[in-house]
Amino acid sequence: MVRFENVGMRYGAGREVLRDVNFALEPGSFTFLTGPSGAGKTSLMKLVFLAERPSRGLISLFGHDLALLKRFDLPSLRRRIGVVFQEFRLLDHLSAFDNVALPLRLAGRRTADYRRDVEELLSWVGLGERLNDKPATLSGGEQQRVAIARAVVAKPDLLLADEPTGNVDPEIGERLIRLFVELNRFGTTVMIATQDRALIEATRAREMRLVDGRVIEMRGMR
Amino acid sequence: MSLADRVERRRGQTLPREQGAVSLDLVIAIMAFLAALALGGVMIAERAAQSWQAGLTGRLTVQILPQGDSAPESEVGAAVNVLRSTPGVVYAAALSDADNLALVEPWLGRDALVADLPFPRLIDVRLVPGAKPDLDVLSTRLKTAAPHAVLDDHGRWIERLRSTAGVVVLAALAILALIAIGTAASVAFATRAGLATHREIVQLLHLMGAQDRFIARAFEWHYFLAAFAASVVGASLAAAVFTAAAGLDQLGFAAVSFLPPLGLSTAELPWLLLVPVTAAAISWATARISVISALKKYY
Numbered sequence: 001m002v003r004f005e006n007v008g009m010r011y012g013a014g015r016e017v018l019r020d021v022n023f024a025l026e027p028g029s030f031t032f033l034t035g036p037s038g039a040g041k042t043s044l045m046k047l048v049f050l051a052e053r054p055s056r057g058l059i060s061l062f063g064h065d066l067a068l069l070k071r072f073d074l075p076s077l078r079r080r081i082g083v084v085f086q087e088f089r090l091l092d093h094l095s096a097f098d099n100v101a102l103p104l105r106l107a108g109r110r111t112a113d114y115r116r117d118v119e120e121l122l123s124w125v126g127l128g129e130r131l132n133d134k135p136a137t138l139s140g141g142e143q144q145r146v147a148i149a150r151a152v153v154a155k156p157d158l159l160l161a162d163e164p165t166g167n168v169d170p171e172i173g174e175r176l177i178r179l180f181v182e183l184n185r186f187g188t189t190v191m192i193a194t195q196d197r198a199l200i201e202a203t204r205a206r207e208m209r210l211v212d213g214r215v216i217e218m219r220g221m222r
Numbered sequence: 223m224s225l226a227d228r229v230e231r232r233r234g235q236t237l238p239r240e241q242g243a244v245s246l247d248l249v250i251a252i253m254a255f256l257a258a259l260a261l262g263g264v265m266i267a268e269r270a271a272q273s274w275q276a277g278l279t280g281r282l283t284v285q286i287l288p289q290g291d292s293a294p295e296s297e298v299g300a301a302v303n304v305l306r307s308t309p310g311v312v313y314a315a316a317l318s319d320a321d322n323l324a325l326v327e328p329w330l331g332r333d334a335l336v337a338d339l340p341f342p343r344l345i346d347v348r349l350v351p352g353a354k355p356d357l358d359v360l361s362t363r364l365k366t367a368a369p370h371a372v373l374d375d376h377g378r379w380i381e382r383l384r385s386t387a388g389v390v391v392l393a394a395l396a397i398l399a400l401i402a403i404g405t406a407a408s409v410a411f412a413t414r415a416g417l418a419t420h421r422e423i424v425q426l427l428h429l430m431g432a433q434d435r436f437i438a439r440a441f442e443w444h445y446f447l448a449a450f451a452a453s454v455v456g457a458s459l460a461a462a463v464f465t466a467a468a469g470l471d472q473l474g475f476a477a478v479s480f481l482p483p484l485g486l487s488t489a490e491l492p493w494l495l496l497v498p499v500t501a502a503a504i505s506w507a508t509a510r511i512s513v514i515s516a517l518k519k520y521y
Contacts, residue, residue, distance in 0.1 A: 051429055053521055074521070079431030089426050093238035105236075106432050 001027045001158060001189045002048055007057030009043055016055070017043045019213045025158075025191060030184045032200050033193040035210035041193040042086065044210065045160050048191070049083045050074055062157065079107060082156035082188075084164045088147040090135040096122060096146045097131040103154040114153075121149045124179070126172065141168040148176055152183055159183060161192045165199060177203060236427065236440040237420055246412045247452040250501060253405045254456025258497045260397040262464050263390065265490050266483075271387030278376040282347040282357075284314075287370045288340040297368035298343045304367045305345065308360055310353030317344040342372075405501055406508045409445050413512040416441060428520050438513040442506050449505035453498035461486075461494050 002025040009018040018040045025031055033041050046052040047059060050066075059066045061077055069077075082103070090099050097118055104114045122128055125145040127138075135143050144167045151159060159180065165173035177199060184190045194200065200207060209217040284305065286297050298316050305314035317325075322341050323332070349355065357375055364371040417424060427437050468485020486494075 049429060050521065071518075071521075075431045075433050077431075078429060081431075083429065089422070091236075091423055091426070102427075103430055106427070106430055106436060 001025045001029070001062065002191075003058075003060040004047075005058040005060075007047065007054045007059060009040075009047060009052065010055045017213050018047070018054075021057070021213075021215055023208060023215055023218070025189055027157075027189055028184065028187055030181070030190045030203070030205040031192070032203070032205055032207045033191055033210060034195060034200065034207055036195075039210040040213045041210055042162060045083075045162055045191075045193055048158075049081050049160055050078055079103070079154070080157040082151035082154065082159045084144075084148050084151045084159075084161035086162040086166070088135075088143045090143055090146055090150075092135050095132045095134060096127055096138065099135065099146055100149045100153050102150060107154060118149075118153060121153055122146075125149050125176070141172060144168055145172065145176070148179070152179065152188075155183070155186070156188060159188050159190045161190075163194055163196075164192060165194070165196060173199070174202075236437075237416070237423060237444060246408060247448060249408050250405060250449050250452035250505070251456040251459075253401050253408070254453030254497050254501050255460050256456075257398055257401045257453075257501070258457040258460030258494045259463070260394040260401070261494060261497060262460060262486050262490075264394040265486060265493065267387045267390035267394070269490075271383055274383050275380055278380055280349045280351055280353075281376065282349065283374045283376065284345040284347060284364060285342040285372045285374065286345070286368060287342050287372060289370060290340070294368075294370065295343075297370055298345065300367040301345055301364055301371045304360075304363050305347055308355055308363075310350050310355045311347055312350050313348040314345055317346060402500070402504055405449070406504050409449065409505045409508040410512045413441055413445065413509045414516065416444075417513065417516050424517075425520075428517070434514050434517045437517060438510050441509045441513045445509040446502050446506040450498050450502035453501035457494045457497040460497075461491050464491065464494075 002023075004021045004023050007018060007021040008016050010016045021044065033044065035041055043052070047054055048061070050061075053066075062080060064073075064077065091102070094102070100122060101111070101114060101118045104118070119128070119131060122131055125148065127142060127145055127149075130138065130142065135146065138146065144164065148161070148164055151161065161180070164180075165176060168176065173196075180190050180192065181203065190205075192199075207217070207219040208215055209219070284301055286294065286301060302314050302316060305311050319341075322344065325344075326341075357373060361373045364373055424437055464484075464486040466485075468483065468487065471483040471485050
């Protein structure tokens with residue numbers, strides 16, 4: 001599904017934020033990416049969801065060597081990835097419904113085809129009554145749930161989440177993790193960057209620990 | 223809320239309407255107003271050239287140049303006789319002094335002194351439709367009968383009218399081209415500003431797997447609708463100006479009596495619709511090209 005071989009990354013002429021990173025995410029796996037702040041978790045995620053290019057090394061995604069792909073081929077790969085950004089990145093001018101529906105619109109589906117799915121998903125994350133509300137009127141936790149719903153609505157092959165439970169209360173957090181586990185059970189490969197030990201222990205998934213730009217530890221199997 | 227806003231809201235627009243959009247609307251409305259005036263100018267010049275030419279085709283004028291204070295009356299009569307005996311001529315008659323004064327009135331005014339000027343005597347000649355008498359032979363015969371006669375088939379005048387109308391049309395087309403370039407430049411600038419303003423949204427859509435053309439479509443539609451709505455306003459104002467000018471012409475308030483009417487007829491006004499259609503098309507294409515070229519820089 002995802003394979004990194006000797007991957008290094010730097011921003012511009014700065015120092016390398018990732019060094020000699022090697023790992024593989026097998027299809028259907030569930031992995032936590034952990035490590036202290038500044039360890040390079042977000043940079044690694046950016047490489048996986050094709051927001052940045054590596055400075056060196058080889059990245060393979062869905063069986064494709066990224067170095068060999070043309071720019072035109074990348075959008076179809078990106079559409080197979082659901083991302084929950086740390087800062088949510090919702091579109092402020094769109095309602096919760098339209099934000100969640102965005103990946104489906106990008107996939108070319110029509111509103112009539114996905115309306116019920118989107119409404120059900122928003123109800124599931126506890127926002128069934130706030131379909132038409134804009135992000136500015138939602139609390140941080142509610143915005144995070146919209147962001148998560150948006151990431152999972154198209155049933156992606158790969159789900160990446162950066163601190164997805166950071167702004168929600170424990171009960172909602174548990175519910176969201178159940179959603180990720182459920183998706184994983186249906187075949188979606190999941191990688192979650194977090195520092196929430198309770199979450200990791202509760203899920204008992206594989207843990208990949210990143211320190212100072214290097215993967216130093218792989219624990220657990222799932 | 224503008225028309226563009228309403229249509230985009232119904233479409234669940236991907237981009238919000240950026241601040242500063244009103245300025246672009248205003249620029250496009252003004253451009254459309256000027257373009258519609260130029261287009262109307264083309265139609266008026268074309269129509270004038272045709273009507274002048276139609277009015278002069280099939281007619282000749284003979285001048286008997288004045289000798290001293292007046293043209294020799296005997297030569298006027300001789301010339302009229304020659305003309306009336308020429309095959310193809312259906313009418314030949316000398317203009318009276320009153321007719322002469324009426325002809326020069328638009329330029330010199332109605333003044334007692336004008337009547338004292340040494341005018342040539344003019345003979346108005348009408349031909350059978352389609353008749354083409356040999357003008358060299360006719361001119362020689364006239365010179366023999368009336369040495370101070372000059373034959374004018376209006377060819378030079380028609381040619382000058384044609385070239386003047388051509389220059390007016392070319393100038394108007396050049397203005398239209400400049401307006402088109404100006405509109406495209408304004409939209410390109412606004413699109414780039416829009417891309418900068420919506421950088422976050424564009425990046426997000428890009429990361430979510432939007433093809434460049436999906437993102438471009440959001441901008442294209444935005445500027446297509448905005449340009450169409452704004453240019454309809456501009457072209458409508460120009461149509462109102464032309465309609466008012468036509469109304470004044472009909473009421474007898476012509477701006478300059480010897481110029482063609484400056485209004486457009488109801489058959490001509492619909493051509494002004496070309497302005498919003500073209501403005502919208504230019505805006506659409508410019509936005510598309512600008513966005514796609516800017517997105518090429520993204521990974």
